[in-house]
Amino acid sequence: MAELTGAQAAARAIVAENVSTVFTLADGSILSILDELIDNGVRVIDVRHEQAAGNAADGWGRATRTPGVCLVAMGPGLVNLLPSLVQAYHAGSPVVAITSAAPINMCEMDAFEDIDAVKMVEPYTKWAARCRSANQVTRYMRMAFSYAMSGKKGPVLLEIPKDVQTCECSSAKLTPTSFRPSSGPTGSHSAIQRAVELLASAERPVILAGSGVYWSGASKELVELAELMKSPVASEFHGLGCIPQSHNLSIGNAVMSSIFLRQADVMVTVGARFDNFLGFGTDPNTYAEDVKVVHIDIDPSVIGKNRPVNVGIHGDAKEVLTSMLDYAKTSNLSRKDTSFAEQVRAGYEMISEGFDEEAESDEVPIKPHRLMREIREFAKPNSMFVIDGGDTTAWSLIYLRAEMPGQIIGAQGPLGHLGAGLPIGLAVKVAYPERDVFLISGDGSFFFNGVELETAVRLEIPVITVVCNDMAWGLVYHTRKIKTESEELARRATIINEHVRLDLFAQSLGAHGEMVTKAEDIKPALKRAIDSGKPAVVDVRVSREYESLLSQVLAATPEG
Numbered sequence: 001m002a003e004l005t006g007a008q009a010a011a012r013a014i015v016a017e018n019v020s021t022v023f024t025l026a027d028g029s030i031l032s033i034l035d036e037l038i039d040n041g042v043r044v045i046d047v048r049h050e051q052a053a054g055n056a057a058d059g060w061g062r063a064t065r066t067p068g069v070c071l072v073a074m075g076p077g078l079v080n081l082l083p084s085l086v087q088a089y090h091a092g093s094p095v096v097a098i099t100s101a102a103p104i105n106m107c108e109m110d111a112f113e114d115i116d117a118v119k120m121v122e123p124y125t126k127w128a129a130r131c132r133s134a135n136q137v138t139r140y141m142r143m144a145f146s147y148a149m150s151g152k153k154g155p156v157l158l159e160i161p162k163d164v165q166t167c168e169c170s171s172a173k174l175t176p177t178s179f180r181p182s183s184g185p186t187g188s189h190s191a192i193q194r195a196v197e198l199l200a201s202a203e204r205p206v207i208l209a210g211s212g213v214y215w216s217g218a219s220k221e222l223v224e225l226a227e228l229m230k231s232p233v234a235s236e237f238h239g240l241g242c243i244p245q246s247h248n249l250s251i252g253n254a255v256m257s258s259i260f261l262r263q264a265d266v267m268v269t270v271g272a273r274f275d276n277f278l279g280f281g282t283d284p285n286t287y288a289e290d291v292k293v294v295h296i297d298i299d300p301s302v303i304g305k306n307r308p309v310n311v312g313i314h315g316d317a318k319e320v321l322t323s324m325l326d327y328a329k330t331s332n333l334s335r336k337d338t339s340f341a342e343q344v345r346a347g348y349e350m351i352s353e354g355f356d357e358e359a360e361s362d363e364v365p366i367k368p369h370r371l372m373r374e375i376r377e378f379a380k381p382n383s384m385f386v387i388d389g390g391d392t393t394a395w396s397l398i399y400l401r402a403e404m405p406g407q408i409i410g411a412q413g414p415l416g417h418l419g420a421g422l423p424i425g426l427a428v429k430v431a432y433p434e435r436d437v438f439l440i441s442g443d444g445s446f447f448f449n450g451v452e453l454e455t456a457v458r459l460e461i462p463v464i465t466v467v468c469n470d471m472a473w474g475l476v477y478h479t480r481k482i483k484t485e486s487e488e489l490a491r492r493a494t495i496i497n498e499h500v501r502l503d504l505f506a507q508s509l510g511a512h513g514e515m516v517t518k519a520e521d522i523k524p525a526l527k528r529a530i531d532s533g534k535p536a537v538v539d540v541r542v543s544r545e546y547e548s549l550l551s552q553v554l555a556a557t558p559e560g
């Protein structure tokens, strides 16, 4: 038991979690925690906006599946952090946010910058608390990490008031595994048996894999079960890559593969919510009326929420898939018939090839299709992609391929909150310095946090931003255009100044910047961006003429 200050105890608890990097925008109220972190070898990435600190911590959580830690100034700093906590909450990303607060003896006295932080973040954190005594700091930090990492992961907030940080306290040594479960819920054995029997007896099975497979590290088990049952696998956006998209059982993104999902007589949904993108589980264009559904999730509240299920299993994806495999093997339950899987894979490839024709065009302005295919062809097998934007996301998902879990990170999802791309890209590049990290961003989305290029330059984080620049809030423009058939109405509040030069903006901050207007120049520009060794922006001017699938779908809904 060593004598420490509250601030030192907080920093030691972070170090005990093997946290190598934290994200911050500091004020005097958290500097002593940062000092102790730096003295203990933790890398501090100081950004230009608190939202970016939170988004980067979220990005770190998503890319590494370990806690993403951010420290921000109390009061107004924390107010700026809020959007990133909401985003992390929806993504189930383990963000540990730490801030300060006015001294305890100034509570309820209108102290400078004092706000009711716990009340503000409560609906969008798994846990939020104010620690009122230095002797409790270690215990509260332990709780913060425990809540963030246990069960369905998510963000937490801990306030450590200034006077609590300066008080002396005793601190116990921490071993993370000693205060949280080492594995998730395993699911009921009888339900697992029924699920396997249903899958093995199916004529046209489909597995629908979501982010839960990624978070629990269950890709190996997913692929093994699919192979044993000869079952095609569709992926929800945040589960892409858990089965490599080149695998002959992958049918890619579930939204694009809905015509194949509709043919299923048995569907095993694992780690995915039946949300809007999955037609709430009942959309007749995506689901047969009599499809039998097995739903596996670590969060029991999503099972049966939007549609009835035949077997509901409350469990962690890896635990449940492992038990399903064990039971299937010991009971000799498998499927031999590959005809359905072959038929849908062929259909999936045909759809993809259809889009490939579009991507061969030399048209000026550049077709977004062509841009995405050029990026795919240029990238290395281990490159990472962060995607941000409206139509830009829709075009990216047609052409990019995830061959490994976590290779494509949807910065805006599932909340749909634009602008997190660059902070997430920074975090991914810090986590994987040996890989090329591409942020593919809409021009509108880039503007939200584009100033973080300054952070990237200052801290030498060479993330490559490719802006799919249609000089518009494209998704909003297109949706309105389809609905009203009026260019004039579609342009209202959606057009971005075409004279703005994002390449020059990047250069002014010390980054590499290029503008590209012809398709043949895309790959050479990407190569120069990588070779520069600097953070880079490749501003690719694309045509606004083409409507993405997403804009067509949104235009067909009353709320779109």
Ligand SMILES: Cc1ncc(C[n+]2csc(CCOP(=O)(O)OP(=O)(O)O)c2C)c(N)n1
Pocket: 388, 389, 390, 391, 392, 393, 416, 417, 418, 419, 441, 442, 443, 444, 445, 446, 468, 470, 472, 473, 474, 475, 476
């Ligand atoms: C923070 C936030 N503000 C507004 C929106 C609404 N919105 C959805 S798509 C979109 C347009 C995005 O434009 P851009 O990033 O340029 O991508 P594009 O659609 O042009 O490819 C907007 C404004 C949102 N989802 N998130």
Ligand SMILES: [Mg+2]
Pocket: 442, 443, 444, 468, 469, 470, 471, 472, 473, 474, 475
């Ligand atoms: Mg745009």
